[in-house]
Amino acid sequence: MTPAIEISGVTKRYGSLTALDNVSLSVSRGEMFGLIGPDGAGKSSLYRILATLLSPDSGYARIDGLDSVADYRRLRSIIGYMPEKFSLYPDLTVSENLEFFASLFGVSVDDNFDLIESVFSQLRQFPDRKAGALSGGMKQKLALSCALIHRPRILLLDEPTTGVDAVSRSEFWDILSTLRDKGITIVVSTSYMDEATRCQRIAMIDNGRILDVDTPRRLISRLDENLFNASSSDMFSLLNHLRSMPEVIDCYTFGATLHVVGREDFNPDKAMDFLSHSGLPDVRIYPAKGDIEDLFIKLTRYEEQC
Amino acid sequence: MKSNVEKVISVSNLTKRFGSFTAVDHISFDVCRGEIFGFLGANGAGKTTAMRMLCGLSRPTEGNGRVAGCDILTQTEMIKRHIGYMSQKFSLYSELTVDENIRLFSTIYSMTDVQIMEASSRLYAELGMESMRRTRVSDIPVGWRQKLAFATATIHRPDIVFLDEPTGGVDPVTRRKFWEHIYKASSEGMTIFVTTHYLDEAEYCDRVSIMVDGCISALDSPAALKRKYHADTIDEVFRIVASEAKRDE
Numbered sequence: 001m002t003p004a005i006e007i008s009g010v011t012k013r014y015g016s017l018t019a020l021d022n023v024s025l026s027v028s029r030g031e032m033f034g035l036i037g038p039d040g041a042g043k044s045s046l047y048r049i050l051a052t053l054l055s056p057d058s059g060y061a062r063i064d065g066l067d068s069v070a071d072y073r074r075l076r077s078i079i080g081y082m083p084e085k086f087s088l089y090p091d092l093t094v095s096e097n098l099e100f101f102a103s104l105f106g107v108s109v110d111d112n113f114d115l116i117e118s119v120f121s122q123l124r125q126f127p128d129r130k131a132g133a134l135s136g137g138m139k140q141k142l143a144l145s146c147a148l149i150h151r152p153r154i155l156l157l158d159e160p161t162t163g164v165d166a167v168s169r170s171e172f173w174d175i176l177s178t179l180r181d182k183g184i185t186i187v188v189s190t191s192y193m194d195e196a197t198r199c200q201r202i203a204m205i206d207n208g209r210i211l212d213v214d215t216p217r218r219l220i221s222r223l224d225e226n227l228f229n230a231s232s233s234d235m236f237s238l239l240n241h242l243r244s245m246p247e248v249i250d251c252y253t254f255g256a257t258l259h260v261v262g263r264e265d266f267n268p269d270k271a272m273d274f275l276s277h278s279g280l281p282d283v284r285i286y287p288a289k290g291d292i293e294d295l296f297i298k299l300t301r302y303e304e305q306c
Numbered sequence: 307m308k309s310n311v312e313k314v315i316s317v318s319n320l321t322k323r324f325g326s327f328t329a330v331d332h333i334s335f336d337v338c339r340g341e342i343f344g345f346l347g348a349n350g351a352g353k354t355t356a357m358r359m360l361c362g363l364s365r366p367t368e369g370n371g372r373v374a375g376c377d378i379l380t381q382t383e384m385i386k387r388h389i390g391y392m393s394q395k396f397s398l399y400s401e402l403t404v405d406e407n408i409r410l411f412s413t414i415y416s417m418t419d420v421q422i423m424e425a426s427s428r429l430y431a432e433l434g435m436e437s438m439r440r441t442r443v444s445d446i447p448v449g450w451r452q453k454l455a456f457a458t459a460t461i462h463r464p465d466i467v468f469l470d471e472p473t474g475g476v477d478p479v480t481r482r483k484f485w486e487h488i489y490k491a492s493s494e495g496m497t498i499f500v501t502t503h504y505l506d507e508a509e510y511c512d513r514v515s516i517m518v519d520g521c522i523s524a525l526d527s528p529a530a531l532k533r534k535y536h537a538d539t540i541d542e543v544f545r546i547v548a549s550e551a552k553r554d555e
Contacts, residue, residue, distance in 0.1 A: 038477035039448040084475075135350040162475035163394075165348040165503050166541060167548050191477050192504070194541075235510070236489040252482050255506040255539060256528065293478050300479045 002065045004029045004154055004185035005050065009059035012045050012208075019045040021208040022059070027187060032180050034199030035189040036292070038300055042208040043189045044084060047158045050187070051081040063154055077105060080152035082143050084159045090132025094123050097131050097146055105150035115182070116145040119175050137168035144175070155179065157188040161195065173198050193293040202292075204299050211299050216292055223295050225249075228268055229257040229288040233281045241275055250301060259288055261298075311338040314465050314497045315360065317371030317378070322355050322364065329355040331520035332369065339465070342488060342498040344508045346540075347517030348548045353501050356517070357468060360499070362386055374465040387416060390459035393470035397455035400444035404435060407443060408458060415462035429457050449480045456487050460496065467491065469500040473507065485510055505541040514540065516547045523547050 005027035012020040020042045027033045035043050048054035049061050052072035061068040066075050088097050095109075098120075102109045113120075119141050131142060140160055147155065157176075161169045173195060180186055188199065196202050197216045204211040204219070212219060230251070232238040235258065242251040242260055250261040260266070268285040275283045315337035322330040330352045337343045347353045358364035360373050362382030371378050374388035398407050408429065412422040430436045433453055438446055443454070452472070460467050469488070473481040485507060492498050500511070508514050508528060515525040524531055524547050528540050537543045 038479060039475075137349040159475055163349075163471060163503065165548070166505055166544055167348055169503075170545075191475055191481075193478060236486075236493060239486070239489075253485060253506075253510060256509040256532075296478050297482075300477075 001029065002062075003027060004031065004064060005033075005187065006062045007046075007050075007059070008061075010046075010049060010056040010061060011058045012042075012049065012054065012056050018208050020049075020056070023205075023208070023210055024059075025203060025210060025213065027185060029185055030180060030183050031185055031201065032176065032199045033185070033187045034196050034202035035187065035205060036193075036196050036202050036296060037189075037205035041205045043205060044158055045208075046205075047081070047083070047156055047187075047189070050156055051079060051083075052076060077150060078152055079154045079156060080147035080150070081156045082147040082158065082160055084162070087143050088131040088139065088146065091130060093128050093130055094134070094142055095127040097142060098149060101146040102149045107150050109149060112149055112151050115151055115179075116148050118178060119148065120145045136163045137165065137172075140164055140168075140172060144172075148179070152184070154185045155187070157186065159189050159191065161190060161192060169195065193291065193296060196292045204296065206300060219295055220291055223290040223298065225290060225294070225298060226262040226264065226266060227288045227290050227294065228260040228262060228266075228285050229254070230260050230271075230283070230285045231257045232275070232283045238275065238280055238283065241278060241280060242271075245271065245274075247271075250297070252297060254288075254293070257288075259290075259294060260285065311340075313337065314339050314375075315343075315371070315373050315499070317360070317369065317373075319369035320356065320359055320366050320371060320378075321368035322352075322359060323367045328520050330359070330366075333517075333520075333522045334369075335515060335522060335525060337466075337497060337499065339497055340492055340495045341513065342492050342500065342511045344511035344514035345499060345501045345517070346505075346508055346514055346544060347501075348551060350553075351517040351548075351551070352520040353517055354470070357470060357499075357501070361389060361391060361468060387462070388465045390462070390464040390467035391470070392455050392459035392467065392472055394472055394474035394476070395470075397472075398443045398451065398458065401442065403440050403442050404446070404454060405439045407454070408461065411458045412461050417462055425461050429461060433457055448476065449483060452476065452480060452484050453487065456484070456491075460491060464496070466497040466499055469498065471501050471503065473502060473504060481507070505539070505544055508540040508544070516544060518548060518551050519553045523550065 003026045007023055007025040010020050010023045037043050049056055049068055052068050052075050055069050063075055064078050098109055123142055161172055176186055201215050203213040239251055239258055242248050247263045247266040248260055249263055251258055272283050272285050313336045318334045319332045320330060321332050345353055359366050362385035373385050376384040408426050473484055488498050513527050515522045531543045535543045535546050
């Protein structure tokens, strides 16, 4: 069976800037695939190529076996695309937006309502509200409904949960899981690393290149760093002190603690003594388990050094 | 919170109604000078409306209070001179150059030409952005843009800076760098009032409040909130507190 998405040697340049540099990727049918990378990494360019809105300079992208350039018309009815920026018409009401997008694809809202029912349920209470007057979480749900209304086989979501609170984000991802269970292939980018772990596989992308692709668990298991938690009642001083130590490769905030990446000669007990003698209150340093966020930081650190 | 510390925000029973809808419902709290105060809540809980009242942009239906020494009912224009504001959605004009943005914002903050010259040379030195003076903001990388946005929002050395989701959609590395600016400003005595949906960032605050349906349902230091709700992270605390919400967004 052909993969849902096959990207091979795709390069895209804007003037002197190389947004995508020989990118190759394959996404299986029914897969939840995550794209993770800093701003300017090339994620949106990749989305726009998959959405048939941009042509690669070289290489090709095939979606459902169709070429993103030659077969763009047929492809557009197969893909649903939710761009990063709010994609709805703010002056149209909730139901007008939905009807408008359905009419673009020559389908009726009623025919495909079963697919969007779970997404749309809360929006049903205010069909006449203008899209521009909806709160952040509701806008996302309407945008997803509009991207789904023509029953696409492949869903392209570019940072769908930016600006959405933690509880609504969980709900949004539950909805994505039910869509995937219905056989829809989903490619989703996010800046929330907890969401990345809900994908079956993720690609780490930076400077237009794919740095690594695998399941979140296997990616994390490859994080072979000497990682520690550090805390003190003066966290900002602790951060600056740790960074100035030669046996510390990197130190960054990590929720309630700091994460310290130590060189081989980093000794947590010695470091604790040293920091306490430097006047830092209540210093604690103990081993930490890395996650996707540590991996992201490691990869971008490595990239910066290149 | 120490009671002997100067309060730069102090509001009591702050309420805002739109018709029959109560967006903000009798909230009362204080923020101390130099504090990093995290203002959390679900979408639609009333955070933006509350922030607009604190910034003097919206008149409370009920309640009163002071922000940066000014009365929020009668001295709204004065408030604006003593605060800075930045959000991810809007902070800089991308069609203008770095220099033009700095001049524009310092003029808006009523700074004199001499003050502007001093402040911008200080800012360029601190940020290491001298070479980008004539670059359009749209052409500089997002990490620099964030640094610049924060520096611009605080160019007039305000007592308080309001940051409305300053890191929305920003990657983990750039977010962290941004928070180091926050830490630094706070250590220099600036008060930080910040909203975020990244709950690891809430852990970096001195105190956080969680708004639910227009009310403040929880307010304490991250450590105390975690103890109270038997949670390991503020993320868990947030889910417990926010799940009490009754009203739709």
